Amino acid sequence: MELMVLLNALVTRLLFVLHSLIGVWRVTAVKKEPKYWLLALLNLLLCLETGLTLKFKQGRGYKWFSPAIFLYLICIVPSLWLLEIHHGTQYCGNEPGAVQVNISNQDFNQSRESSHGNEGTDHHIIQTAKVFVNQLSTICETVWTLALHQTFLLLLVVGRWLLPIGVEITRDQLSQLLLMFVGTAADILEFASETLDIEDVRKNYVLINAILAVWTWSMLQFPLDLAVQHIGCKPSASARRIPSLLLCRYSAELWNIGVSLFIQDGPFFIVRSILMGHFRIFNQMLVFFTAKNILVVTLQLYRLAVITLDFRATVLQKSRKGEVCCCPCEPYEAHATGHQENEMKEFLAFPPKEESQASSEDH
Numbered sequence: 195m196e197l198m199v200l201l202n203a204l205v206t207r208l209l210f211v212l213h214s215l216i217g218v219w220r221v222t223a224v225k226k227e228p229k230y231w232l233l234a235l236l237n238l239l240l241c242l243e244t245g246l247t248l249k250f251k252q253g254r255g256y257k258w259f260s261p262a263i264f265l266y267l268i269c270i271v272p273s274l275w276l277l278e279i280h281h282g283t284q285y286c287g288n289e290p291g292a293v294q295v296n297i298s299n300q301d302f303n304q305s306r307e308s309s310h311g312n313e314g315t316d317h318h319i320i321q322t323a324k325v326f327v328n329q330l331s332t333i334c335e336t337v338w339t340l341a342l343h344q345t346f347l348l349l350l351v352v353g354r355w356l357l358p359i360g361v362e363i364t365r366d367q368l369s370q371l372l373l374m375f376v377g378t379a380a381d382i383l384e385f386a387s388e389t390l391d392i393e394d395v396r397k398n399y400v401l402i403n404a405i406l407a408v409w410t411w412s413m414l415q416f417p418l419d420l421a422v423q424h425i426g427c428k429p430s431a432s433a434r435r436i437p438s439l440l441l442c443r444y445s446a447e448l449w450n451i452g453v454s455l456f457i458q459d460g461p462f463f464i465v466r467s468i469l470m471g472h473f474r475i476f477n478q479m480l481v482f483f484t485a486k487n488i489l490v491v492t493l494q495l496y497r498l499a500v501i502t503l504d505f506r507a508t509v510l511q512k513s514r515k516g517e518v519c520c521c522p523c524e525p526y527e528a529h530a531t532g533h534q535e536n537e538m539k540e541f542l543a544f545p546p547k548e549e550s551q552a553s554s555e556d557h
Contacts, residue, residue, distance in 0.1 A: 196253075199358045203253035206356040207244050210266040211237045213349055217273030220338055224280050236269045255360040257419075262357060263350065264417040270346055271413065275406055277339045278390060279399075343386060347379035350416050363419055371419060374450075378458065382412050385462050388483065394475050401473070408461045415457050420449040436509070444501050454494045463487035 214237055222230045243261050247253060351372060359368055386409050395401050441448060454460065466484040469475045 199253045200248070202356050202358050203244070203247065206353045207240060207262055209349060210262065210269065210353060211240060213345060214240075214266065214269035214273065217270050217277070217342055220342065221273050221276045224277065224335060230276070233269075233272055236272070240265045240269060251360075254358045255363070257360055257362040259419070260354065260357065260417045263354060266350075266353070267413055267416070270342075271410055274339075274342060274346065275410075277335075277342065278386075278406055279402060280335075340387060343383060347383055351375045351379060354416070367419075375416065378415065381458065381462075382409065384483065385409065385412070385465075388479055389465065389469065392469075392475060392477070392480075394473065395469070398473075401469075405465060408465050411461060412458050415453050418449075420446065439509075440502070440505050443505065447497070447501055451494045451498050454490060459487045459490040459494070463491060 215234055218231060218233045221233065222228060240262065243265050247261070354375060355368070355372055359365070363371075386405070389395060389405050390402065395405070463484065466480060466487065470480065470484065
């Protein structure tokens with residue numbers, strides 16, 4: 195096992211555990227009940243996954259799926275849910291930052307004076323650490339919750355970058371995946387912060403749970419790597435059917451479209467439409483991002499139509515040459531079975547408009 199692979203695997207999972215423990219600490223501090231420390235036991239799943247990965251995969255990742263990212267979601271999402279639900283009764287002052295800075299400077303000056311009296315470096319470090327912890331405890335709860343959301347999404351991207359990649363994914367594919375995650379994380383953060391900060395939403399407990407449920411659903415795309423990996427074809431008869439061929443050839447593109455329609459932009463559009471249509475909640479940012487979701491969903495449907503027409507044109511071209519359209523990674527066969535011929539005829543029952551006009555003119 196390479197030393198760098200082992201180091202990256204351990205450091206990344208350690209960051210996940212530390213961040214989830216900070217979330218549990220904030221829940222315990224807000225609720226003022228020690229029983230919420232039991233949420234820290236969820237990190238045992240991540241520790242178990244670390245041991246199994248080091249033993250069976252030598253620290254490297256799996257194909258199409260990242261168990262470490264998935265278990266990190268399990269560890270941190272419950273804490274964020276509890277903070278957001280409790281967040282409804284927490285409000286900050288008008289200028290909390292200035293008050294905290296003044297108090298912080300005063301406390302640090304006092305700690306320096308006390309350290310000069312004792313003339314001990316260790317004592318100065320301890321006093322500084324105590325002041326720092328005290329100041330963290332006095333930060334407004336809404337600031338803490340937003341900071342946990344931001345660091346959570348940033349750590350997902352950075353953690354996926356640091357985690358050792360498997361043999362099935364290349365560095366080029368990893369770079370594409372990370373760029374997609376950055377844009378996805380920004381949209382998810384905007385959705386959670388923009389909708390949950392609306393005062394009318396905070397007064398409705400059902401709306402808060404619905405928004406958090408959609409937010410949790412959108413996070414499930416991060417453990418998956420299907421957006422940059424093709425499934426691949428197998429030389430079997432069932433793999434040469436029309437739907438299988440389409441999925442084989444455009445698996446990454448179809449996954450991106452499915453994520454946008456059913457996991458991210460589609461659910462976000464539904465939630466925002468309900469807020470505006472049923473609850474009569476309107477503001478400039480809500481209207482803008484609703485229009486943005488409509489535009490993205492429309493473009494994804496247009497992309498799906500383009501892919502389907504392109505694939506259909508390819509099948510038509512190969513069928514005219516007496517060939518069977520297979521995956522790009524497989525050679526074409528000169529003959530097809532009776533079942534495959536029937537599928538081709540049904541799929542090509544209505545040729546494209548331009549080609550039908552050209553055939554009529556030739557006739």
